[in-house]
Amino acid sequence: MNKPRGIAILGSTGSIGRNSLEVITSMNQHGENYHVSYLITNKNVDLLYDQAKKYRPEGVVVIDEGKADLFRSYLNGEKLKVYSGKTGLMEVMAGGEFDVLISCLVGFAGLRPTLEALKAGKTVALANKETLVVAGEIVKRTANEHHAVLLPIDSEHSAILQCFSGEATNSVARLILTASGGPFLSRDKAELENVTVEEALNHPKWRMGKKITIDSATLMNKGLEVIEAHYLFDLPAEKIEVVVHPQSIIHSMVEFVDGSIKAQMGMPDMKIPIQYALTYPNRVPSGYQRVDFGKVGQLTFVQPDLDKFSLLKFAYEALRCGGTSMAILNAANEEAVGLFLQQKIKFMQIADTVQEALESIPSRPSSDIEDIFEADRVAREFVQSNHQLVN
Numbered sequence: 026m027n028k029p030r031g032i033a034i035l036g037s038t039g040s041i042g043r044n045s046l047e048v049i050t051s052m053n054q055h056g057e058n059y060h061v062s063y064l065i066t067n068k069n070v071d072l073l074y075d076q077a078k079k080y081r082p083e084g085v086v087v088i089d090e091g092k093a094d095l096f097r098s099y100l101n102g103e104k105l106k107v108y109s110g111k112t113g114l115m116e117v118m119a120g121g122e123f124d125v126l127i128s129c130l131v132g133f134a135g136l137r138p139t140l141e142a143l144k145a146g147k148t149v150a151l152a153n154k155e156t157l158v159v160a161g162e163i164v165k166r167t168a169n170e171h172h173a174v175l176l177p178i179d180s181e182h183s184a185i186l187q188c189f190s191g192e193a194t195n196s197v198a199r200l201i202l203t204a205s206g207g208p209f210l211s212r213d214k215a216e217l218e219n220v221t222v223e224e225a226l227n228h229p230k231w232r233m234g235k236k237i238t239i240d241s242a243t244l245m246n247k248g249l250e251v252i253e254a255h256y257l258f259d260l261p262a263e264k265i266e267v268v269v270h271p272q273s274i275i276h277s278m279v280e281f282v283d284g285s286i287k288a289q290m291g292m293p294d295m296k297i298p299i300q301y302a303l304t305y306p307n308r309v310p311s312g313y314q315r316v317d318f319g320k321v322g323q324l325t326f327v328q329p330d331l332d333k334f335s336l337l338k339f340a341y342e343a344l345r346c347g348g349t350s351m352a353i354l355n356a357a358n359e360e361a362v363g364l365f366l367q368q369k370i371k372f373m374q375i376a377d378t379v380q381e382a383l384e385s386i387p388s389r390p391s392s393d394i395e396d397i398f399e400a401d402r403v404a405r406e407f408v409q410s411n412h413q414l415v416n
C-alpha cells in the first residue's frame with residue numbers, strides 16, 4: 026500500500042477544521058489513504074484531546090501557552106508530541122512531516138504560519154481567506170519561489186477552479202461570485218440599525234464560525250472573496266462580479282470570451298470543496314447530500330445592494346487602491362466584528378468603523394511582510410481608540 030498522504034490541520038477545532046476531519050474519515054472509508062499528521066489549535070484543548078485520541082497524529086500544537094500546559098496534564102503518560110506557542114507552531118510549519126496543510130485558522134493569525142508552510146514547499150489548502158486578502162502578492166510570490174501549491178477551500182473559489190478545468194486562461198471574460206445574501210437580505214437598511222448579535226449569527230444556509238457568519242451578514246465576506254479571487258485567478262476587480270443567489274446551489278460561475286458561462290453547483294456543504302482541495306485535480310466518491318432540483322424549485326439572482334451592504338463596496342475600493350489598504354480593511358473589520366460580538370458597537374457601525382479606518386490611515390506600498398504587520402497594527406489601534414461605544 027502507498028504511504029498515506031499526511032495532513033496538518035491549522036485550526037482543527039473550528040468549523041472548517043472539524044469538517045476537514047470528517048472528510049478525511051469519509052475518504053478513508055471510501056478506500057482513500059489519508060493520515061492526520063498534526064492537529065493545531067489555539068485554546069480549545071478539550072476538543073483537541075478528543076480529536077487526538079481519535080486521529081492519532083504525530084503531534085499537536087496548542088498556540089496558547091497556558092492551555093498547552095493544561096493539555097499536557099490530560100495526557101497521563103500517553104505518547105504524543107505537544108508543541109506550544111508561536112514558536113512551536115512555526116517549528117511544525119517549517120519542519121513537520123506532512124504533505125498538505127489545511128489552513129483554517131480564523132483571521133490575520135493565519136498569515137505567518139501559512140507563509141511558513143509555503144516556504145517549506147507544502148501544498149496549502151486555504152480556507153483562511155484573510156491571508157490572501159492582506160498579503161496576496163507576498164503569498165503568491167512565496168508559493169512560486171518554493172514550488173508550493175495553493176488550492177482554495179472557499180466554495181466560491183473551488184467552484185471557479187472547477188469551471189476553469191480544461192479552459193485556457195485567456196478565454197476567461199469574467200468571474201461571477203455568488204453570495205447567499207445572509208440573514209438580512211430582505212430587510213431595509215433602516216431596519217438593520219438595531220439587529221442583535223443573535224440575529225446576525227443566524228445564517229440561513231451555512232453553519233460557520235462566528236467571525237465569517239457576521240462577515241456574511243454584512244457582505245464583507247463577499248468583499249474579502251473578491252480580493253481572494255483577484256489573487257488566486259489573476260483577474261482585475263473589473264472582471265470579478267458578485268450576484269446574490271439566496272439558494273446557495275450555484276457556488277460561482279465563469280463567463281468565457283464567447284459568452285458561454287460555466288457554473289458549479291452542489292449542496293451548501295463545505296465538506297465538498299474541502300474534499301476537492303484534497304483530491305484535486307481528481308474526484309473521489311462521497312456520501313454527501315445531493316441536489317434534488319425538484320425540491321430546490323427556483324434558482325434566483327439579484328444585484329447586491331451596495332448602499333445597505335457598503336463593506337462590499339469598500340473591499341472593491343481597497344483592492345483598486347492596492348498596497349496596505351487591504352490589510353487596513355481586514356484589520357479594521359476584524360476589530361469591528363469583535364466589538365459587535367461583544368455588543369460594544371451596533372451592526373451598522375461595523376461598516377462605519379471600517380470606512381473611517383480606510384479614510385484616516387494612509388495606504389502604503391506593501392513590498393514586504395513587515396509593511397503588512399505594521400498596517401494591521403495601526404488599523405487595530407485606530408479602531409480600538411476611535412470606536413463609539415453603544416449607549
Ligand SMILES: NC(=O)c1ccc[n+]([C@@H]2O[C@H](COP(=O)([O-])OP(=O)(O)OC[C@H]3O[C@@H](n4cnc5c(N)ncnc54)[C@H](OP(=O)(O)O)[C@@H]3O)[C@@H](O)[C@H]2O)c1
Nearest residue numbers: 036038039040041067068069130131134152153154233234
Ligand atoms: N466555516 C466555513 O464554512 C468557512 C467557509 C469558507 C471559508 N472559511 C474561512 O475559514 C477560516 C476559519 O473559519 P471557521 O468558520 O472554521 O472559524 P472558527 O469556527 O471560528 O474556527 C477558528 C479556528 O481558529 C482558531 N483561532 C481562533 N482565534 C485564533 C487566534 N487568535 N490565533 C490562533 N488561532 C485562532 C480556533 O481555535 P480555538 O477553537 O482553539 O479557539 C479555531 O480552531 C476563516 O478564515 C473563514 O473565513 C470558513
